[in-house]
Amino acid sequence: GAVVSQHPSRVICKSGTSVKIECRSLDFQATTMFWYRQFPKQSLMLMATSNEGSKATYEQGVEKDKFLINHASLTLSTLTVTSAHPEDSSFYICSARSGRGTRSYNEQFFGPGTRLTVL
């Protein structure tokens, strides 16, 4: 149980284009999903928290107009990197947490990540 998928696993795009990354919880309903990015040899940095049906909460320093997050259902959240630039190249990882009272409420289950390369 507690499987989270991400799609695509790897994407290469040209500078100025937009890229959408999907995060799905496959066997549980995720009331909250989180988006992280990881630079080489560094820790995971939380970008934003999204609760189903409401606007995402962004961490300080993360541009909300650049990283659009939608959490339209209890099993799907999307991150869209708009007008991507080479400095946006990174490893993006989502995680999901179920509702209060469930086993995974205190834990987050991570997707396999998406490697974004902007040329």
Added chain:
Amino acid sequence: DQQVKQNSPSLSVQEGRISILNCDYTNSMFDYFLWYKKYPAEGPTFLISISSIKDKNEDGRFTVFLNKSAKHLSLHIVPSQPGDSAVYFCAVNAGGTSYGKLTFGQGTILTVHP
């Protein structure tokens, strides 16, 4: 200001011996602590967790110890196996209005030699 620190960037142990990974945190309000294992180009995999009301939690070869007075937690793996070689992250679950958000340490690269 780093709230969660893993001061050892790497650790090398022999197969069969104990691996001890350490983590320090600064905020005494943190109430739930987790360890994740991560391979390159993959998402972290949950290993084990502990609530602040406990000082030890065990799951098979993995044991997490929490010392609240020292704001320190450790992960013991015994016996260590070559397949345990990975990056290990400790994470803390903030309380209050930030409940559910995880703050990660920098990670420790564990290498287990056959």
